[in-house]
Amino acid sequence: MPNLRSLQLMTAAALALALTTACGRTEQAAPAPATSTAPAVVPVAALPRIEPAAILETTTRLSMDKFQGRAPGTVGEDITVGYLEAKFKELGLKPGNPDGTYIQKVPLVGIIGSETKPLTFTKAGKTLGLKWKDDVVAWSKHVAPAASIAGSDVVFVGYGVEAPEYGWNDFKDVDVKGKTIVVLVNDPPVPDPANPSQLDSKTFGGKAMTYYGRWTYKFEEGARKGAAAVLIVHETAPAGYPFSVVQGNLNEKFDLVAPDKNMGKVNIEGWITLEAARKLFTMAGQDYDALKKQALTKDFKPVPLGVKASMAVANKLRTIDSRNVVAKLEGSDPALKDEYVVYSAHWDHLGVGAPVNGDTIYNGALDNASGVATVLEIARALKQAQPQPKRSFLFLMVTAEEKGLIGSEYYSLNPLYPLAKTAANINIDGVNQWGKTKDISVVGLGASDLDDYLREAAKEQGRTITPDPEPEKGFYYRSDHFNFAKQGVPALDPDSGIDYIGKSAEWGKAKRDEYTEKDYHAPSDQVKPDWDLSGAAEDAQLLMAVGYRVANADKLPEWKPGNEFKAKRDAMFKK
Numbered sequence: 001m002p003n004l005r006s007l008q009l010m011t012a013a014a015l016a017l018a019l020t021t022a023c024g025r026t027e028q029a030a031p032a033p034a035t036s037t038a039p040a041v042v043p044v045a046a047l048p049r050i051e052p053a054a055i056l057e058t059t060t061r062l063s064m065d066k067f068q069g070r071a072p073g074t075v076g077e078d079i080t081v082g083y084l085e086a087k088f089k090e091l092g093l094k095p096g097n098p099d100g101t102y103i104q105k106v107p108l109v110g111i112i113g114s115e116t117k118p119l120t121f122t123k124a125g126k127t128l129g130l131k132w133k134d135d136v137v138a139w140s141k142h143v144a145p146a147a148s149i150a151g152s153d154v155v156f157v158g159y160g161v162e163a164p165e166y167g168w169n170d171f172k173d174v175d176v177k178g179k180t181i182v183v184l185v186n187d188p189p190v191p192d193p194a195n196p197s198q199l200d201s202k203t204f205g206g207k208a209m210t211y212y213g214r215w216t217y218k219f220e221e222g223a224r225k226g227a228a229a230v231l232i233v234h235e236t237a238p239a240g241y242p243f244s245v246v247q248g249n250l251n252e253k254f255d256l257v258a259p260d261k262n263m264g265k266v267n268i269e270g271w272i273t274l275e276a277a278r279k280l281f282t283m284a285g286q287d288y289d290a291l292k293k294q295a296l297t298k299d300f301k302p303v304p305l306g307v308k309a310s311m312a313v314a315n316k317l318r319t320i321d322s323r324n325v326v327a328k329l330e331g332s333d334p335a336l337k338d339e340y341v342v343y344s345a346h347w348d349h350l351g352v353g354a355p356v357n358g359d360t361i362y363n364g365a366l367d368n369a370s371g372v373a374t375v376l377e378i379a380r381a382l383k384q385a386q387p388q389p390k391r392s393f394l395f396l397m398v399t400a401e402e403k404g405l406i407g408s409e410y411y412s413l414n415p416l417y418p419l420a421k422t423a424a425n426i427n428i429d430g431v432n433q434w435g436k437t438k439d440i441s442v443v444g445l446g447a448s449d450l451d452d453y454l455r456e457a458a459k460e461q462g463r464t465i466t467p468d469p470e471p472e473k474g475f476y477y478r479s480d481h482f483n484f485a486k487q488g489v490p491a492l493d494p495d496s497g498i499d500y501i502g503k504s505a506e507w508g509k510a511k512r513d514e515y516t517e518k519d520y521h522a523p524s525d526q527v528k529p530d531w532d533l534s535g536a537a538e539d540a541q542l543l544m545a546v547g548y549r550v551a552n553a554d555k556l557p558e559w560k561p562g563n564e565f566k567a568k569r570d571a572m573f574k575k
């Protein structure tokens with residue numbers, strides 16, 4: 001039974017919208033659409049309803065201890081994959097792989113690194129040894145039994161960024177081949193010359209993190225420069241998470257295997273704590289804070305610390321065929337059904353790990369059982385939607401997100417259907433578990449036409465869209481949609497709203513911070529008694545409507561002019 005609120009929304013929708021439908025079943029006296037090519041639109045409230053209870057039930061199920069934290073390559077993977085296949089069949093969806101299965105195999109290498117020789121800095125007879133895990137977390141991505149650095153010169157390279165579009169090069173002409181570079185986390189927070197209390201929005205996105213701020217970039221750039229090791233100095237605020245999250249890297253790490261067995265990567269990748277960094281700089285006769293300040297300008301030059309670094313790690317390797325799980329809902333239009341809207345959510349989480357308060361199973365209820373549950377409910381709704389959508393849908397549950405977005409990377413490099421025929425990606429990673437919001441956030445707002453679809457749909461719910469409240473954390477580069485974007489496919493990265501109905505603005509922020517602090521990547525990420533998925537269901541309803549409308553639209557969504565991924569999309573259509 002529709003509640004009062006939804007009735008109000010339907011009325012609002014009927015008044016506010018300029019609507020026509022393909023089958024002419026609605027009797028709204030709608031004004032003519034602004035352009036004659038405007039696609040037929042079914043109101044959000046007229047689409048099948050997504051129920052909070054359904055999302056909660058599947059989330060609860062997937063985060064049970066029986067699923068063992070859903071780590072790739074474990075019994076947890078087998079149980080999860082089996083569950084998803086059964087669910088897709090139950091929903092009446094076809095196998096998403098053209099080979100007739102629901103599976104896309106993803107070949108991974110799993111690496112467990114261990115320290116065989118501690119990270120040691122030496123200078124003029126003085127020695128500073130760092131304690132594994134407490135002070136340093138390091139590994140090698142080489143597909144080889146061991147990796148090391150020995151007597152490698154240590155150089156501080158500021159933020160370790162080379163960004164021609166900003167006229168910025170931290171390396172200058174200093175050769176760091178074979179050296180150990182120490183880098184700061186995030187991208188340079190350059191003050192606005194006109195108002196030094198603010199960040200310069202023209203340099204590295206101001207408050208927003210660019211890809212230059214991502215830790216993966218630091219290791220990639222170090223490899224391009226020929227460094228032997230890259231050590232990132234961890235600081236909680238600019239990293240966006242405490243060192244305990246970094247320590248999670250000591251669990252088995254996964255990667256796709258490059259043809260060179262990943263030998264093109266640096267020997268050792270790692271993080272050191274701020275405290276350890278301060279000791280290192282003091283040993284070198286340098287002031288960490290002073291050098292960090294220098295690193296804020298284009299004039300910064302790398303600073304050799306006069307210190308040598310040594311360390312050795314051993315790698316225990318295994319190869320695994322992990323799996324993306326994928327289903328298809330075929331479009332109704334013969335001319336458009338070979339084009340796809342892809343909904344994705346990562347099924348994996350961290351598995352079984354170090355105990356916290358006696359609990360070893362990292363259940364990943366919010367991260368990301370909730371996203372998987374939501375995509376399943378969106379699939380159920382789309383299957384029932386009338387009229388049936390013209391284009392096809394893929395429901396792609398990817399593996400190994402927690403290991404570095406690997407399942408989605410594999411899909412984007414080995415798509416089951418051409419990327420030029422892939423209309424859009426909508427990725428769901430976590431949902432809002434604290435009730436209804438007046439808004440829905442979009443990470444990287446303004447990137448593509450998908451935002452306009454979302455804005456229109458949100459209006460029908462009496463809601464607005466807001467930018468990512470934490471652009472400084474670089475969430476745009478931390479979720480699976482990024483691999484679609486990187487390859488040129490317009491991708492939407494929705495996030496929970498922050499403006500909770502009946503609560504203060506601070507309340508939403510406080511709840512978010514509390515989750516990050518206590519439950520993010522911890523065994524306590526479980527379904528809690530105070531969860532209220534009514535807002536999550538409203539968000540799902542919107543995201544379903546966006547996909548439905550994209551699937552029926554006259555033309556494919558595009559990146560906005562000036563977007564960093566647009567050139568790649570344009571090139572796709574020129575081929």
Ligand SMILES: [Zn+2]
Binds near residue numbers: 367521
């Ligand atoms: Zn996660």
